[in-house]
Amino acid sequence: MIRKESFLLQTVGGENLLVPVGAQVMDTNGIITLNETAAFIWDLLEKDCTIDDLAAAIADRFEVTMEQAVSDVRSFVDKLDQNGLLE
């Protein structure tokens, strides 16, 4: 899976914000906030990734078990999908 190009990640202090650009503004008026893990996954999704790729990167970066990482990634990816943020 890969992220849509119609959002840009911006940061203000420690806040990570996904801002819709171009025509996407019509569907997503406002901003979406991401926590640190979610922002990390969003960065990785610039390239095509599988759940396992993402979970491995999360387990490595945040020192959590692979099982925990898979569950975090699945729930985040579901939310991305529901909000129309994936291609």
Add this chain to the structure above:
Amino acid sequence: MSKLTDDYGTFVSKLQRIAAERCQPLSGTFELTGRCNHACSMCYISRPVSDSAAIVRELSADIWIEIARQAKDEGMLFLLLTGGEIFVLPDFFEIYRPLTGMGFLISLYTNATLVTDSIADKLAETPPHRIEVSLYGANTRTYETVTRVPGSFKRCMKGIEALVKRDINVGLKATITRQNVDELDAMQKMARHWGLPFTASWLLTRRADGMPSEIEECRLTPSEAIAIEASDPYAVEEWCGGGVVSKTDNFYCQAGRASFVIDFTGAMNVCSDFPAPGAKVPDIGFRKAWEELRRFVEGAPKLSAECLDCDVIKYCAICPAWSYLENGKMAGSVDYLCSIAHERKKRYESQK
């Protein structure tokens, strides 16, 4: 992950606070032109559309986009495009289009009278986050008494319809003057008819460029103004909760801490009302201009002794910009604000 809708205002205030602590220029205003197709007597900026001296000083689309790029590198997130009237610019979309792909939350201020179906179509392709349409009356006679342009009311209505039809996020903001104050309710009703949010402002500032202004004939009396304000529970809560002015800071807004304005010549200023320090962004670059603005704000005088001693200061919105515009120096009391503050005290303290 959360999508911000209901608590958007609170979150934006939080971002502004964070930005101010980091001196990050989070909110920018680009005044793309000083020219307008209306000739409202209370306006603080407007020049005629054909003003050739103003036209030659306006920046090209390329320069605006380069300024935006540099501003983005320094942390700009919110961008307001305003004028004058933005749609008098033949190259408006050459400026606007590229900006919509840069990750800003863009708002537009317009009087909507130049918004044709084809302009509305172009806006709908890459919509701004919000368009605020200024409203000057609820019928042809009143609206055009303010704008002094025959046919402008009808064009405004058509412009609003065109935007609403395309589901663009529109809000109406009425500028209240002596000429239209009796139509405040009617204007509110218009907003309800379209299902649009409505705000009204009555605190009119003088022209900053020294050109003659008819502000005295337009400003509401303190009792008229505060009667309107008292019907807004948020405003009442703010004034009764301790007011806005800080006794230790000079500017109580985010100017020079998290916000800035760039005028149509490329000069970076404190706010639209106060054309200082005039740091030329196209010449020195955004970062240096922002530093100059910050130094200007830090060095501006604090409240005068008279204001510090004042027993209605919690009901007043005095700032260096007001002192400068009314009295030519950056500190000191302002008669109109004094009378407003006294009226607030009378009204709100008798309510307790």
